[in-house]
Amino acid sequence: xxxxxxxxxxxxxxxxxxxxxxxxxxxxxxxxxxxxxxxxxxxxxxxxxxxxxxxxxxxxxxxxxxxxxxxxxxxxxxxxxxxxxxxxxxxxxxxxxxxxxxxxxxxxxxxxxxxxxxxxxxxxxxxxxxxxxxxxxxxxxxxxxxxxxxxxxxxxxxxxxxxxxxxxxxxxxxxxxxxxxxxxxxxxxxxxxxxxxxxxxxxxxxxxxxxxxxxxxxxxxxxxxxxxxxxxxxxxxxxxxxxxxxxxxxxxxxxxxxxxxxxxxxxxxxxxxxxxxxxxxxxxxxxxxxxxxxxxxxxxxxxxxxxxxxxxxxxxxxxxxxxxxxxxxxxxxxxxxxxxxxxxxxxxxxxxxxxxxxxxxxxxxx
Amino acid sequence: xxxxxxxxxxxxxxxxxxxxxxxxxxxxxxxxxxxxxxxxxxxxxxxxxxxxxxxxxxxxxxx
Numbered sequence: 001x002x003x004x005x006x007x008x009x010x011x012x013x014x015x016x017x018x019x020x021x022x023x024x025x026x027x028x029x030x031x032x033x034x035x036x037x038x039x040x041x042x043x044x045x046x047x048x049x050x051x052x053x054x055x056x057x058x059x060x061x062x063x064x065x066x067x068x069x070x071x072x073x074x075x076x077x078x079x080x081x082x083x084x085x086x087x088x089x090x091x092x093x094x095x096x097x098x099x100x101x102x103x104x105x106x107x108x109x110x111x112x113x114x115x116x117x118x119x120x121x122x123x124x125x126x127x128x129x130x131x132x133x134x135x136x137x138x139x140x141x142x143x144x145x146x147x148x149x150x151x152x153x154x155x156x157x158x159x160x161x162x163x164x165x166x167x168x169x170x171x172x173x174x175x176x177x178x179x180x181x182x183x184x185x186x187x188x189x190x191x192x193x194x195x196x197x198x199x200x201x202x203x204x205x206x207x208x209x210x211x212x213x214x215x216x217x218x219x220x221x222x223x224x225x226x227x228x229x230x231x232x233x234x235x236x237x238x239x240x241x242x243x244x245x246x247x248x249x250x251x252x253x254x255x256x257x258x259x260x261x262x263x264x265x266x267x268x269x270x271x272x273x274x275x276x277x278x279x280x281x282x283x284x285x286x287x288x289x290x291x292x293x294x295x296x297x298x299x300x301x302x303x304x305x306x307x308x309x310x311x312x313x314x315x316x317x318x319x320x321x322x323x324x325x326x327x328x329x330x331x332x333x334x335x336x337x338x339x340x341x342x343x344x345x346x347x348x349x350x351x352x353x354x355x356x357x358x359x360x361x362x363x364x365x366x
Numbered sequence: 367x368x369x370x371x372x373x374x375x376x377x378x379x380x381x382x383x384x385x386x387x388x389x390x391x392x393x394x395x396x397x398x399x400x401x402x403x404x405x406x407x408x409x410x411x412x413x414x415x416x417x418x419x420x421x422x423x424x425x426x427x428x429x
Contacts, residue, residue: 123389144399144400147396148427148428255395255398256395279400281401281403281417282398282401282403283403283406353392353395
């Protein structure tokens with residue numbers, strides 16, 4: 001077996017680790033990735049590493065978990081990757097990211113480990129994963145620096161804490177980190193693909209950011225008008241009612257034919273605070289939500305048509321989870337992954353080229 | 367004067383993609399994420415000094 005995904009809904013960290021270990025008995029893992037509900041104490045990172053000695057173990061906290069065939073809460077999901085999937089891996093932690101991000105140290109460690117300059121690595125044989133403290137607000141900086149330093153794809157998500165918005169953590173090597181980001185670089189054996197799927201129709205209404213505060217992710221003006229007023233007019237509603245449209249009508253940077261979603265979070269007087277920044281001068285299109293289950297089914301079918309899927313890691317926006325819950329579609333969504341070894345979690349933001357919202361970014365191992 | 371911004375964008379994309387056509391959309395996507403609306407600029411676009419300065423900085427970052 002190339003990889004194996006498991007989950008545990010046991011109530012204590014000790015029981016969970018023991019349960020996962022027994023489910024993985026006999027499997028030779030090179031890497032173990034786990035996503036844990038924030039209800040578990042931070043020592044779960046050490047317990048997992050202690051249980052799987054000699055294996056590269058890392059993960060993060062979540063706002064809900066995904067396993068093959070189901071969406072879960074208060075659980076731990078884990079994927080063991082065998083040497084038939086991953087030839088080698090190197091993990092690096094960026095600490096104190098709120099004080100400033102410098103990703104160069106991570107890339108230096110990748111070069112030292114793989115003994116090849118990052119710029120010379122074959123981008124079809126290497127794939128990066130990034131897990132970021134979801135309350136740090138540093139995702140854009142980190143993805144920007146990664147994009148400067150390499151052409152290797154980095155995919156991932158922002159760690160969650162079950163909507164408590166108090167503390168998120170990443171785990172590596174038995175340690176638990178807050179205010180940190182984890183970068184993992186895999187050398188893969190059989191290739192990989194990326195699925196980026198969001199369920200929105202691009203509407204023919206555009207807004208240009210004429211004034212923004214990138215540090216606070218606020219748009220102050222669209223088209224020279226107060227952002228709230230311009231957004232409300234584009235949606236066809238009042239400023240007071242605008243927040244009721246945020247989930248259904250976010251905006252998107254259009255790159256190629258694809259929207260890179262920017263989700264409004266709240267009104268700050270006449271400004272709009274987003275879940276990721278939008279630089280000044282950017283033109284965004286108003287989006288309208290479609291059906292997450294149907295669109296994901298189509299995205300998975302497309303990936304399956306290319307070739308067999310060994311496993312999927314799904315970084316799934318918490319806003320999508322909330323929408324699925326609202327529409328009573330969580331079971332249908334989970335069912336889409338039946339038969340495919342899958343783990344994932346509900347994130348506080350997704351990473352692919354940049355920081356995005358209301359999207360699923362999935363790493364597909366072949 | 368016009369066209370300098372388009373030329374700078376094309377140069378950055380060409381240098382960073384190193385002739386690999388598959389990389390071109392990713393480099394353009396990176397520029398867009400950095401706040402450069404690549405499709406907006408043509409050879410008739412005014413040479414806006416603010417955008418030119420921003421592109422000079424991006425060229426350094428990506429080099």
